[in-house]
């Protein structure tokens with residue numbers, strides 16, 4: 001299996017230090033896509049299952065669950081206040097064109113913690129081939145743990161609830177833990193900071209190459 005370099009900083013950049021199994025899961029999924037694209041679907045399925053590790057779900061639950069010990073916001077009086085619904089910008093999501101620019105700028109790693117990311121489009125594509133190995137039910141426990149942890153989020157720097165808009169200058173690529181864990185707080189308020197863009201290192205392509213092949 002080819003070695004892929006991932007960001008495995010020992011210093012926690014996000015809410016909580018990454019666990020080594022994340023790099024393993026990313027390698028399994030990368031190999032699963034290679035197997036899938038070369039027609040080895042049994043192997044691909046096995047690798048997708050191997051990436052669905054309980055430790056990843058536990059890690060994520062510890063951050064986005066209620067009253068997480070890892071999320072300790074400190075309100076900052078200089079940050080924008082919560083705004084009433086009429087004060088929020090209407091477009092909750094950036095345009096398709098802006099999303100392409102964001103992806104080109106940020107690549108496939110979380111701008112906050114460096115987590116490898118996979119877009120929902122890629123997950124859906126693979127789910128269609130491997131619905132049992134890659135479950136995506138309506139509750140967290142029925143969703144594949146690695147695809148949850150690596151879920152590509154379009155995150156607002158100044159949160160939408162604080163009046164932040166969806167212009168590309170206010171949007172970053174983030175992982176589910178950094179996005180949902182932060183809720184309506186600014187990065188400063190939860191002790192996070194933005195890393196330089198792009199953080200992408202090594203060969204991680206967000207598994208995007210699976211979309212480039214038609215009818216595979």
Ligand SMILES: [Zn+2]
Pocket residue numbers: 014110111112113114115174175176177178179
């Ligand atoms: Zn993150």
